[in-house]
Amino acid sequence: MIGASGPCRASLLSGCSRMLSSSTCPAASLAWSCQPAGVKVLQLRQLISRAQLSRCISQHACSQLLPPAAAVQQDAAAHVRQASTDASQSDKVTPQVQQPKQQQRKPDGSRIKQQTLDYTVLAACCHELAGSWVPSKVEEVVQPDKFTLSLRLRTPLAQGWLHLSWHPTAARVAMGQPPYRGDVSEAFSFAAQASAQLKGLVLLSARLPAPWERVVQLDFGARPGEAPSKSVFCEVMAKYSNVVVTSGDGSVLHCAYQVGGAMSSLRQVQAGRQYQLPPPVNGVPPSPQEPLDTWRDNITRAAALAAAEQAAAPSKKAAAAAAASSTVASAPRETVLAGATRAYMGVSPALVEELCATASISPAASPDSLTPESWQALHAAWQAWLGRLHSGNFAPSSCPATGKFSVIGSYSQPHESAHDMVEGYYRSLQAGEVYAGLHTRLSTAVKQALKKARGRVKAFEQQLQAADEVAAVQKQADIIVANMYRLQPNASQLEAEDWDTGKPVVIALDPLKTPMEQAEGLFKRARKLRRAVDAVAPLLQAAQQEAEYLETVELELAQMPPGGSEQQLAALREVQDELVESKVIKPPPEAALSAKAAAKGRKAQKQQQKSAAARAGGSSKAGLNSSLAAAAAVAAGGAGLRQYESPGGFTVLVGRNNKQNDVLSHQVAKPGDIWMHVRGMPGSHTVIRVEAGREPDQGDLQFAADLAAWFSKARDAGKADVIVARAEHLKKFKGAKPGQVLVSKEESNIVARPDNSAAAQEASVSGSRDK
Numbered sequence: 001m002i003g004a005s006g007p008c009r010a011s012l013l014s015g016c017s018r019m020l021s022s023s024t025c026p027a028a029s030l031a032w033s034c035q036p037a038g039v040k041v042l043q044l045r046q047l048i049s050r051a052q053l054s055r056c057i058s059q060h061a062c063s064q065l066l067p068p069a070a071a072v073q074q075d076a077a078a079h080v081r082q083a084s085t086d087a088s089q090s091d092k093v094t095p096q097v098q099q100p101k102q103q104q105r106k107p108d109g110s111r112i113k114q115q116t117l118d119y120t121v122l123a124a125c126c127h128e129l130a131g132s133w134v135p136s137k138v139e140e141v142v143q144p145d146k147f148t149l150s151l152r153l154r155t156p157l158a159q160g161w162l163h164l165s166w167h168p169t170a171a172r173v174a175m176g177q178p179p180y181r182g183d184v185s186e187a188f189s190f191a192a193q194a195s196a197q198l199k200g201l202v203l204l205s206a207r208l209p210a211p212w213e214r215v216v217q218l219d220f221g222a223r224p225g226e227a228p229s230k231s232v233f234c235e236v237m238a239k240y241s242n243v244v245v246t247s248g249d250g251s252v253l254h255c256a257y258q259v260g261g262a263m264s265s266l267r268q269v270q271a272g273r274q275y276q277l278p279p280p281v282n283g284v285p286p287s288p289q290e291p292l293d294t295w296r297d298n299i300t301r302a303a304a305l306a307a308a309e310q311a312a313a314p315s316k317k318a319a320a321a322a323a324a325s326s327t328v329a330s331a332p333r334e335t336v337l338a339g340a341t342r343a344y345m346g347v348s349p350a351l352v353e354e355l356c357a358t359a360s361i362s363p364a365a366s367p368d369s370l371t372p373e374s375w376q377a378l379h380a381a382w383q384a385w386l387g388r389l390h391s392g393n394f395a396p397s398s399c400p401a402t403g404k405f406s407v408i409g410s411y412s413q414p415h416e417s418a419h420d421m422v423e424g425y426y427r428s429l430q431a432g433e434v435y436a437g438l439h440t441r442l443s444t445a446v447k448q449a450l451k452k453a454r455g456r457v458k459a460f461e462q463q464l465q466a467a468d469e470v471a472a473v474q475k476q477a478d479i480i481v482a483n484m485y486r487l488q489p490n491a492s493q494l495e496a497e498d499w500d501t502g503k504p505v506v507i508a509l510d511p512l513k514t515p516m517e518q519a520e521g522l523f524k525r526a527r528k529l530r531r532a533v534d535a536v537a538p539l540l541q542a543a544q545q546e547a548e549y550l551e552t553v554e555l556e557l558a559q560m561p562p563g564g565s566e567q568q569l570a571a572l573r574e575v576q577d578e579l580v581e582s583k584v585i586k587p588p589p590e591a592a593l594s595a596k597a598a599a600k601g602r603k604a605q606k607q608q609q610k611s612a613a614a615r616a617g618g619s620s621k622a623g624l625n626s627s628l629a630a631a632a633a634v635a636a637g638g639a640g641l642r643q644y645e646s647p648g649g650f651t652v653l654v655g656r657n658n659k660q661n662d663v664l665s666h667q668v669a670k671p672g673d674i675w676m677h678v679r680g681m682p683g684s685h686t687v688i689r690v691e692a693g694r695e696p697d698q699g700d701l702q703f704a705a706d707l708a709a710w711f712s713k714a715r716d717a718g719k720a721d722v723i724v725a726r727a728e729h730l731k732k733f734k735g736a737k738p739g740q741v742l743v744s745k746e747e748s749n750i751v752a753r754p755d756n757s758a759a760a761q762e763a764s765v766s767g768s769r770d771k
Contacts, residue, residue, distance in 0.1 A: 114429060115404055117172050117236050117422065118348030119214050120385070124394040124407035124418040125174055126216050130206040133160070133175065135224045138198045143191030144179035145430075149243055149256070152178075153203060163423065164234050164243050166256050170430050171241035173216045173234045176423030193254040197230055197245055204228055210277050212285055212346035235278060246275045283345040288386045292379050300367040303339030307332045336370070336378075337363035354410045355381040384408070396421045428565060435569045436562075442576060443557050445585045450550040457547055460540035463532060470529040475500075476507055477522035484515045491515075542735070549658070549737040552682035553579065555713050556657050570640065571656040578659045578738050641668075642684075644707060644758055646700040651689040654711055658739030661685040662732075665741055669727035674701070676708040679721040679749070683712025685739070687727065705750040706757035715754050724748045 133153055140152035147167040153160055160175050201220040205228075209217040214236040219228035230253075233244045244255040252275050259269040267276050284298070310332040340352045349363075356363040359377035361370065370378075388394055388408050395409030396418040404411065405421050415421040475498075480487075483496045490511040498505045509518055556575065560568065579585045641664060642654040653668065655661035665685050669675060674688040674696065686708040688696055696704075705722040714720035729745040736742075754760060 114169055115350050115425070116169075116238060116348065117214070117426075118351055119212055119346035120348075120351055120389060121405070121407050121418065121422060122173065122214050122216065122236055123208060123389060124396065125172075125422060126206050126208055127392045127394065128418050129162070129173070129175065133162070134203055134206055136203045138201050138203065138220065141191060141195035141199055142179055143188040143194075145434075146188065147430075148179070149191065149194055150179045151198065164232065165426070166235070166241035166243050167426075167430060168239040168241070170426035171236045171238065172422055172426050173236065174423040174426075175417075175419040176427065190254060190256055194232075194245055197253055198232070201230060209233075210280075213277065213280070215277060233275060233277075237278065240278075242269065244269060244275055250275050281345055283343055283347070286344045286346065286382075286386060288383060288390070292375065295379060295382070296367070296375050298343040299336060299339035300334075301339075302343035303334040303336065303367050306338040306342050307334045333364070334366050334368070335364050336361070336367055339367055350404065350406075351385070354404075354406055354408070355385060358384075358410055394418060398425075431566045431569045435565075435572060438569075438572055438576065439557065439560065442572070442579065442585075443554075445579065446550055446554050446557060449584045450547065450554060453543055453547040453550055456543040457540065460536050460543055463536045464540065466529070466532075470526050470533070473522050473529065474526040477519045477526065479505065479507060480509075480515055480519040480522070484519075487515045545735075545737065545740070548682070549582070549740065550584070551713075552658060552739060553584075555682045556684075559711065559715070567640070571660070574659045575657045578657065582737060642711075642759075644703075646688065646696065646703045648696055648700040650691075650694075650696050650700050652704045652707060653687045653689065654707055655684045655686075655739075658737070661739035665727070665730050665739075666732060669730070671726070671728040673727040674704070674747075675725050675727050675730060676704055676750075677723050678709055678712040678714050678752070679723050681713040681720070683708060683714070685741075686711075701750060702752070703758070705752035706754060707759055709752035709754040710757040710759045712754075714752075718753070718755070720752050720754065722750045722752045724750055 133155065136153040136155045138151050139154050139159070142150050142152075144150055147165055147170075149164045151162040151164070153162055161178050163172065163174055163176050163179075165172050198220055202223055203218060204221045204224060204226075205217075205219045207217055207219075209215060216234040216236070218232040218234070220230040220232070221228045227248065229248045231246045231248070231250075233242075233246065235242045235244070242255060242257050242259075245253045247253055252269060252271050252273050254271065255269050257269070258271075259267065261268055266279065269275070283302075336356060337349055337352050340355075341347050341349055353363045355378060356365075358381040359374065361374050361378060385408055394407040396405070396407050396415040397409050397411040398405040398413050398415065398421060399411040400413055403425070405415075405425055407418050479496050479498070480494060483494060486496075487494060487509075491509055492511050493509055494507045494515075496505060496507070497503070509515070513521075553575065560572065576585075580587050640656070641660055642656060644652040644654070646652055653664055655664045661684060664687055665675060669687045670689075672690050672692075674690060676686040676688075677683060686704050688700065688704050690696065701724065705724070708722050709715070709720040712720065723743060724747045725743050725745060726747060729743060731742045731744055733740075733742045
């Protein structure tokens with residue numbers, strides 16, 4: 001309120017919010033009668049004056065009717081400029097996190113329209129969390145990345161990981177897979193602080209503290225039945241998301257983002273302050289008791305107000321389009337989508353689109369164009385949504401074609417858990433973002449290293465070319481010694497006969513040196529050149545091998561597809577580890593912590609295996625041996641490798657990177673298997689698994705050879721020669737980089753056509769360049 005502060009302001013704000021959100025009010029949609037364009041009524045700090053607030057309260061008390069839509073439009077046009085100025089100067093509530101510049105893309109390269117986690121889906125996740133994981137004990141708290149806090153929860157029957165994310169585009173609260181242990185899980189102070197506060201406590205409740213707000217409150221205590229001693233508030237609000245740890249009395253202990261007075265004069269989130277929920281959002285709360293006529297009028301008038309605001313203050317994108325076009329831009333249209341999202345709290349565009357699809361109407365349709373039957377169908381879908389929300393009877397589902405998800409059962413693919421659906425969706429988005437950044441860094445590092453390696457090769461070759469003068473220098477010294485008796489003191493040249501050719505030669509001499517000194521100098525130079533040949537030759541070979549290795553890595557990175565699934569991210573991390581081991585790039589700053597976290601994870605896994613073996617009645621050694629045998633079986637099956645089936649039914653495995661090529665050729669491939677590689681070019685190793693008593697025919701060999709050519713630098717060449725050898729004829733020579741082998745015996749050579757490969761056919765269908 002303007003002029004109100006302290007307890008007076010808080011009391012006035014609380015009373016007006018309760019008044020406007022009352023479901024029994026006969027003028028529940030009054031908010032629109034008092035709202036100039038662009039001014040958020042329920043966020044009462046933005047009201048223009050105290051007089052306007054008094055007028056709003058008096059109108060509410062008298063239950064005055066709303067003005068017609070035309071009056072709303074006229075009033076909006078008059079006030080929108082002042083409202084826009086006020087809004088631009090208003091304080092921000094929470095710090096703004098910069099949106100990632102990298103656009104997420106599908107495997108075919110097209111952009112993905114990301115779906116935000118709305119109130120309905122968050123309510124489903126909270127309901128499922130309260131039903132399945134309350135009570136549960138917090139065993140571990142880690143922070144696998146700078147936007148996620150992961151809690152390992154344990155119940156008497158199960159254990160799982162609760163992920164609290166404040167990512168700008170993937171904020172969520174969901175149970176999911178264990179965090180990636182190779183990431184830095186101990187380098188963030190927030191993780192250590194949260195672990196000190198929460199580890200060992202019991203999750204007592206999971207609830208939504210404020211209706212229609214995307215905030216989840218998790219209460220923790222020493223044991224079930226006691227009062228909470230700690231609470232965690234997860235604010236899922238896109239780029240303003242935050243996670244706050246508070247004490248039992250509500251004072252802030254730690255948070256992901258500190259919000260000081262310089263950032264917001266309305267709400268500060270700092271250690272020692274009392275935690276306050278975010279200010280309420282626009283609109284009135286949806287109610288199952290609201291009549292159809294009132295509900296329809298609210299949406300219609302809100303759509304008119306949204307269109308009027310858009311016309312008076314067009315977006316930057318619309319303004320740029322209008323400036324580029326010679327035609328006059330048309331007036332913004334009133335839509336059901338804009339009206340519903342603006343009129344009611346907790347309603348997202350994705351929810352409105354879903355309800356409109358259920359009612360068989362377009363969300364872009366004008367409210368005035370809908371028939372009474374359409375309004376009734378949409379209102380029935382609206383009531384069904386509210387029914388699921390109040391009863392907790394959620395039905396998670398998703399659409400495979402568009403990637404959209406829902407918890408009210410509108411899509412074709414059902415899911416057993418809302419957590420699995422949400423975590424799978426946003427985990428893939430985050431994996432794509434990490435994939436893009438890591439791919440760019442590795443590509444740049446490999447490009448620079450390859451440039452340096454090629455420079456060393458060129459320098460060593462020039463030194464060897466200079467070393468070719470050894471014979472000529474040695475011959476000059478011999479001629480000087482043989483003709484020393486003929487030289488006069490202070491002679492400047494020697495004319496003598498070349499005994500090999502019989503032709504005369506002229507050798508320049510230094511008059512200040514004796515002939516013997518000059519001959520000794522030439523002998524010394526010849527010996528130095530010989531030593532250079534002996535020293536430079538292995539250096540040249542090593543530089544050539546390094547350049548060939550980096551060309552292979554550069555090809556692998558270039559052939560990796562856009563998008564970045566979790567499997568592709570895992571393959572890219574293998575490339576990073578390989579480059580670190582080869583000392584091409586330096587270990588990341590968190591490498592020591594990552595190794596420590598990975599060691600702790602392996603130790604915990606061994607402990608679990610021993611416990612499982614003890615429960616099964618066997619010894620811990622037997623359980624450990626069985627787990628190792630299972631791991632070997634997975635490696636033999638080619639986990640993580642590209643896998644195809646030839647026309648004759650043989651399994652064909654193709655490596656994704658040098659590390660996988662090394663494992664494929666020396667561990668997975670067994671004697672009798674057929675190994676292939678494109679000749680003279682970087683490429684992936686290809687292996688045909690040959691069973692005992694069977695041999696692949698020419699069609700199977702051609703199938704695998706085409707794959708080897710496709711996943712090589714010869715992909716765009718049209719055809720390539722492919723080496724064929726048995727796996728037992730492969731050797732790893734001393735000093736070999738990952739993926740480098742020595743073929744002691746070749747069986748044959750096949751002319752491969754990469755465009756005829758199965759991978760090329762898949763790429764032509766899906767638009768992706770990889771499997």
